[in-house]
Amino acid sequence: MLLLPALIPVLLLSVYPLVHGIVLGFTDAQAGYNRPVHFNGIENYARLMSNELFWSSFRVGVIWALSVTVLQFLAALGLALLLNQNLRFRGAARVLALIPWAIPPVIIAIIWRLMLNPTAGPVNSALAAVGLPHDINWLGDPTFALPAVIVVGVWAGMPQTTVVLLAGLQNVRSDLHEAAALDGAGALRRFWHVTLPSLRPVIFAITTLDFIWNFNQFALVYVLTAGGPGGQTMLPMLFAYNEAFKYGNFGYASAMGNVMVVLIALTLVFYLRHQAKERQS
Amino acid sequence: MKRRSTLAAVLVPALAVALGGCTSDASAGRVELTFLSVAFQDATVEATDDIIQSWNEAHPDIQVTVLQSNYDDVHDQLVTQFQSNTPADLIYNEASDLAGFAHQGYLADLSPLLSEELREDIPEKYWDIVTIDDRVIAAPTLVQSYVVFANTKLLSEAGVAMPSETSLSWSSLRELASSLTTESRYGVGWGLRQPASAMMNTALNYGGTFFDVDSDGSATIEVDDAELAVPDQVHGMLFEDGSMDPTSVTQSTAEVVPGFFAGDYAMFIGASYLAQQLTEGAPEGFSFSVLPPLAGDRGAAQAANPQTLSIAAQSPHQAEAAEFLEYFMAAEHISRLGQSDWLRPVPTSALEHLEQATAEIPVWRPLLETGADLVGAPFTRALDYPQWKLQYATPGLQKYFAGSLSREELAAFWSDGWASISDQ
Numbered sequence: 001m002l003l004l005p006a007l008i009p010v011l012l013l014s015v016y017p018l019v020h021g022i023v024l025g026f027t028d029a030q031a032g033y034n035r036p037v038h039f040n041g042i043e044n045y046a047r048l049m050s051n052e053l054f055w056s057s058f059r060v061g062v063i064w065a066l067s068v069t070v071l072q073f074l075a076a077l078g079l080a081l082l083l084n085q086n087l088r089f090r091g092a093a094r095v096l097a098l099i100p101w102a103i104p105p106v107i108i109a110i111i112w113r114l115m116l117n118p119t120a121g122p123v124n125s126a127l128a129a130v131g132l133p134h135d136i137n138w139l140g141d142p143t144f145a146l147p148a149v150i151v152v153g154v155w156a157g158m159p160q161t162t163v164v165l166l167a168g169l170q171n172v173r174s175d176l177h178e179a180a181a182l183d184g185a186g187a188l189r190r191f192w193h194v195t196l197p198s199l200r201p202v203i204f205a206i207t208t209l210d211f212i213w214n215f216n217q218f219a220l221v222y223v224l225t226a227g228g229p230g231g232q233t234m235l236p237m238l239f240a241y242n243e244a245f246k247y248g249n250f251g252y253a254s255a256m257g258n259v260m261v262v263l264i265a266l267t268l269v270f271y272l273r274h275q276a277k278e279r280q281s
Numbered sequence: 282m283k284r285r286s287t288l289a290a291v292l293v294p295a296l297a298v299a300l301g302g303c304t305s306d307a308s309a310g311r312v313e314l315t316f317l318s319v320a321f322q323d324a325t326v327e328a329t330d331d332i333i334q335s336w337n338e339a340h341p342d343i344q345v346t347v348l349q350s351n352y353d354d355v356h357d358q359l360v361t362q363f364q365s366n367t368p369a370d371l372i373y374n375e376a377s378d379l380a381g382f383a384h385q386g387y388l389a390d391l392s393p394l395l396s397e398e399l400r401e402d403i404p405e406k407y408w409d410i411v412t413i414d415d416r417v418i419a420a421p422t423l424v425q426s427y428v429v430f431a432n433t434k435l436l437s438e439a440g441v442a443m444p445s446e447t448s449l450s451w452s453s454l455r456e457l458a459s460s461l462t463t464e465s466r467y468g469v470g471w472g473l474r475q476p477a478s479a480m481m482n483t484a485l486n487y488g489g490t491f492f493d494v495d496s497d498g499s500a501t502i503e504v505d506d507a508e509l510a511v512p513d514q515v516h517g518m519l520f521e522d523g524s525m526d527p528t529s530v531t532q533s534t535a536e537v538v539p540g541f542f543a544g545d546y547a548m549f550i551g552a553s554y555l556a557q558q559l560t561e562g563a564p565e566g567f568s569f570s571v572l573p574p575l576a577g578d579r580g581a582a583q584a585a586n587p588q589t590l591s592i593a594a595q596s597p598h599q600a601e602a603a604e605f606l607e608y609f610m611a612a613e614h615i616s617r618l619g620q621s622d623w624l625r626p627v628p629t630s631a632l633e634h635l636e637q638a639t640a641e642i643p644v645w646r647p648l649l650e651t652g653a654d655l656v657g658a659p660f661t662r663a664l665d666y667p668q669w670k671l672q673y674a675t676p677g678l679q680k681y682f683a684g685s686l687s688r689e690e691l692a693a694f695w696s697d698g699w700a701s702i703s704d705q
Contacts, residue, residue: 031387231676245357
């Protein structure tokens with residue numbers, strides 16, 4: 001009896017839009033006053049196969065999501081190990097590390113636009129102060145735009161990864177460390193043979209989630225570069241957004257969404273399976 | 282059982298409020314209209330508000346409220362509003378963004394609604410721009426043109442006289458820019474982060490029309506010397522003359538203005554509305570003027586892409602909206618908007634009003650002269666232009682100006698891109 005009222009919001013706000021979106025991907029829905037909508041089977045997908053711009057944006061999306069996830073993980077692991085030590089001002093440091101989490105992505109993007117401004121930004125001023133080349137047009141130059149956006153993505157997503165890894169680190173049993181130390185294992189070997197194996201489930205969980213989040217990132221890049229220059233940072237989400245809300249091709253854009261979900265799900269299935277096998281062996 | 286009815290008692294009115302909130306014509310007979318505005322400069326926002334307020338005071342039974350938008354988001358916002366059947370009754374936008382909506386049937390045909398006076402007040406060439414499929418889908422209000430602003434102090438320091446011809450050829454501009462380039466400064470800057478509109482509008486200097494448009498909005502593209510002439514001039518200033526600041530080309534117009542104030546470049550190309558920001562934000566002792574209209578081998582013609590006021594086809598109050606539209610188009614209103622945005626009014630009466638009001642301000646003369654040569658361009662009527670602009674014109678130009686695309690590659694990218702969009 002009590003289940004029903006709890007289900008209503010889920011059905012209304014979650015299941016209905018989801019199903020609607022999936023179904024839309026098999027129709028010719030387009031903007032137009034009183035325009036009828038017809039099912040068109042797999043026509044959208046056949047068209048999508050030959051849409052070079054979509055696939056090149058998909059490539060950008062994979063490069064972006066992979067690099068951000070890997071770099072984020074490495075940086076966050078370092079930070080988590082540091083914050084796990086008995087440092088002075090540890091509490092303050094932990095709070096500082098969390099701050100990017102509290103800033104909305106749009107604001108993060110605006111802050112970084114100012115930071116990376118080619119003429120007046122602090123990044124180029126800092127490079128100039130230490131005598132490095134300081135006329136780099138971070139977000140405007142096709143060579144630098146994607147790397148620059150990736151750095152911002154890593155910065156923005158580090159807090160949650162750090163927090164999760166830190167929680168994992170605090171669950172590593174200290175008696176294992178003590179036993180390994182007694183057997184003469186140094187810090188590096190203990191990290192490799194004690195810390196990492198115990199952390200493994202946490203690592204799978206957080207990198208998987210990070211990959212999904214990063215692939216679906218929208219606001220950050222929309223504000224930073226809007227996909228430019230020359231399509232270098234056109235993530236698939238931006239591409240589908242444009243298809244729907246700039247060109248009014250709702251059916252086609254939903255089809256892109258469906259394709260992305262399926263491909264990402266497949267990637268994750270392989271990743272998790274591979275990891276599960278490795279754990280068994 | 283009791284619990285369920287309590288829940289229903291809470292939920293049902295809440296839902297009713299949520300769903301009914303959109304159409305709240307509570308007091309009988311009173312009509313509420315919404316006005317989607319894209320005004321973004323303070324003075325223009327204020328002028329728009331004043332016009333609407335004075336209307337509201339005089340018409341207690343037709344009340345207008347403003348819905349603020351901006352040029353970057355207005356298209357996406359309209360797509361969503363039309364689709365969800367909740368568009369603003371009155372839509373302020375620009376002509377090149379309207380062709381798609383017009384063909385989709387979202388914009389009301391104004392021909393039966395407009396007064397004879399207003400019809401005659403606006404030149405026929407402008408009615409042509411906003412007539413799609415024999416339907417008048419908007420009333421044109423103001424037009425912008427691209428002009429060259431010059432830092433008068435730097436020009437006189439360099440011993441360069443202000444050009445006094447009736448027009449300034451692109452080659453003269455390049456000479457001028459080269460002679461103003463020094464170790465620490467470029468001759469000219471141009472905020473071309475979104476380069477497509479500027480290039481399409483000025484292409485007519487060389488007769489670059491790009492499209493051949495049919496009455497149903499379908500079009501074929503031709504990219505030839507005329508279409509590439511202005512991008513070539515920019516490319517030449519960047520890579521041959523070294524007289525244009527390469528950073529400015531990747532920045533938005535707003536980001537380039539501070540560089541102009543700081544003397545990073547002696548001249549600066551941009552749309553006429555920037556005169557407002559130059560007047561408002563200029564530091565002490567800074568003075569600027571506007572050079573004569575830029576001209577190619579076909580004269581100083583630029584594409585007219587006027588700002589427009591439309592009425593939504595879905596609006597239940599089209600007649601009332603048309604009444605407001607007539608009021609909004611009055612000479613003194615359009616003239617005031619023109620002055621606050623530094624744009625040339627389209628209606629003849631408003632243009633005369635503005636000419637009188639600004640007779641004492643010399644910068645207005647070259648601005649108005651540049652505006653006189655505006656003509657309709659095919660791209661404002663091509664159905665797929667917005668998509669081509671975003672997917673091909675913009676990235677192609679960005680790459681061309683960054684030196685990573687050759688002239689031939691740019692031409693092919695544009696033509697092939699148009700073909701791939703039209704095929705869909």
